Amino acid sequence: MKVLLSWLQEFTPVEGSPQGIADDLSDLGLAVEEMVTFAAAPAGIVVARVAALRPHPDADRIQLVDVDAGDGELRQVCCGAFNMAVGDLVPLATVGTTMPSGLEIARRRMRGEASEGMLCSAAELEMGADAEGIMVLPAGLELGDDLTAALGVAGDVLFDLEVNPNRPDALSVVGVARDLAARRGMPFELPEPQVETSGAPAGESTSVEILAPDLCGRFSVRVLRNTSGARTPPRLARRLLALGMRPINFVVDLSNYVMLEIGQPSHAFDADLVSGGALGVRRAAEGEQVETLDGAVRTLHAGDGVIVDSSDRAIGIAGVMGGASTEISAETEVVLLEAAWWNPPDIARTSRRLGLRSEASARFEAGVDPEIAPWALERFAELAAPGGVTLAPDLVQAQGHLPPSPTVRVRTGRVNAILGTGLTPAEMRACLEPIGFGVSPTAAESSPDLRSYPGETWDVTVPSWRPDTSTEIDVIEEVGRLWSYSRIARTVPKSPHPGGLTAHQRAPPPAPAASAGGGGVGGPPPPAQGTRGPRRGGRGP
Known part of the structure; x- marks a missing residue:
């Protein structure tokens, strides 16, 4: 998971050195x-x-690229990357530029063709780790502008984090910001999206139905209008680029942005291509097929999840990939935007069997927050509003079986016993409450087992975004993590039974028994020897 410092600072006023963070x-x-x-x-x-793009006449691995830097003339550049298309915006190192590596850009000839500058990757500019292709810039930037001023990312810091599978909440900027704010004792705020609605209510043009409630716990849809021609805001596109996601189009970019921000994937359907405007969720039939967005026709097994239209035609694979038949385009005017909660094991099975794994499926497999979908849809609409997109009134939603938020009984005495600490109840609370855990004194009569540890007993309510926490030891781990394991003194556990001989081992050996032949003293038999005398190196009789 990659996060930008500036993005974290939108939710908590974290300061200090990047290394300290x-x-x-x-x-x-x-x-x-x-x-x-x-x-x-x-x-x-x-x-x-x-x-323009054209092949180099004398080199298979180089192409000739004509670029316009806004000065009214085209420059030819020889380039070994092939990931760009006509119309893309790219960074051009003009003749005379000194690159971060020390390379000075000069006019050169490559296999007989002139090259007036160099097109740059993110790695060559030290603006990212991607060295596989040219850095494709977001649309809307002015030709000829200085790249740093155009992107506005100078001075920002990118953290590439290793997130364990049991921390799905940390697969989002918000989840990382929440942890960091709690550690540093700073405020954390997730503001409510501010967006106005207009036009006919969404329920007049669309409906949703869940026919497999064990697969889909919630299926939420909002209707957005006037999406054709809208362009991704440059600030959002810059952040996607920094996090390794190439901007594609307005709707896809905003969907990816919200997923990275809050951890909730979403999918957009062209409303005019959805039969009857209705969306449903069911299990696939054995051998059922659907063409996915990558153009491949996928054969499904019974038990896979699919999204269907009013004719019961599969138009997407639940939690994995959307279908080509309802794909949005630059001409799409009305979008059905859905966000759902899918049962993690179902998505994991389908994703692995089909060999389809994406940022979205990875989050569904880990377990997204079952309560965040409506917020995510409104956040999308809020980000889209400056581009002229309007949000229809009302959330259209169906609900299946959602996982409960458990309440865990926790003994403060056991917290200290497990961690080897002497934390007060107030210090434990200060670790749990800032990351969303509710703490209240136990009202019910404690069982004898619960009285076996001194101190208070709590009922701890686990937040919806922490499906990894369900037992007392899970909560204790959170206390230790937020308190910091590095603050806990290292000790060697003492055994309640120190080493030594047992009573049986201390007893004297029994007296030798008399031999059965008439009074001789018994003893162990002599070492066995072969008929040819002692072994080499041994002594004779």
Whole structure:
């Protein structure tokens, strides 16, 4: 999981050195594998547009790219990357630029063809780790603008985190910010999206139904209008680029942005391509097929989840990938935007069998927050509103079987016994409450087992975004994590039974028994020897 410092700061006012923040994240169990500080791009790196692409006449691994840097003339650049298309915006290192590596850009000829500059990858600009292709910039930037000023990322810091499978909440900027705020004693706020609604209610044009409640616990839909022609806001596109996601189009980009921010994937359907405007969820029939967004026709097994329209035609694979038949385009005017909670084992089985794994399926497999879907849809609409997109009134929603939020009985005495600490109840509360756990004194009569540890007994309510926590030991782990294991003194546990001989081992050996032949003293038999005398190296009789 990659997060930007500036994005974290939208939810908590974290300050201090980037290394100090990285140390805190690692100590919280979110190990920082890499930290990248975005420096300003060198002078001479400008925004350019790809005007034409053609093969190099004498080199298979090089293509000729004509670029427009906004000065009215086209430059030919020889380039070994093939990930760009006509119309894409790319960073151009003009002649005379000195790259971060020290390379000076000059006019060159490559296999007989002139090259007036260099198109740059993120790694070459030290603005990311991607060295596989040219850095494709978000649409809407002005040609010829200085790259640093156009992107506005100079001075930001990227943290690449290792997130364990049992922490699905940390697969989002909000989840990381919540932990960091709790560790540093800072406020954390998840503001409610502010978006106005207009037009006919969503329920007049769409409906939802869940026919497999054990597969889908919640299926929520909002209707958005006037989406054609809308462009991804540059600030959002810059963040997606920094986190390794290439901007694709307005709707997909906003969906990815909200998923990275809150951890809730969503999917957009072109409303005009959904038969009857109705969406349903059911189990697939054995051998049922659906063409997915990547153009492949997938054969499903009984038990896989599918999203269907009013004609019962499968138009998507639940929690894995959408269908090509309802794919949005630049001309899409009305979007049905859905966000759902899927049963994690079902998504994991389907994803593995089909060999389809994505950022979305990874989150569904780990377990997303079952309560966050309505918030995520409104957040999408809030981000889309400046582009002229309108949100229809009303949330259209169906509910299946959602997982409960458990209440766990926790003994403060056992917390200290397990961690080897002497924390007060107030200190334990200060670890749990900032990360969303509710703590209240136990009202019921305690059982004898619960009285076996001194101190208070609590009922701890687990937040909906923490499906990994269900037992007392899980809660104790959270106390230790937030208190910091590095603050707990290292000790060697003492055994209640120190080493020594047992009573049987201390008793004298029994007296030798008399031999049965008439009074001789018994004893162990002599070592066996062969008929040819003692072994080599042994003594004779």
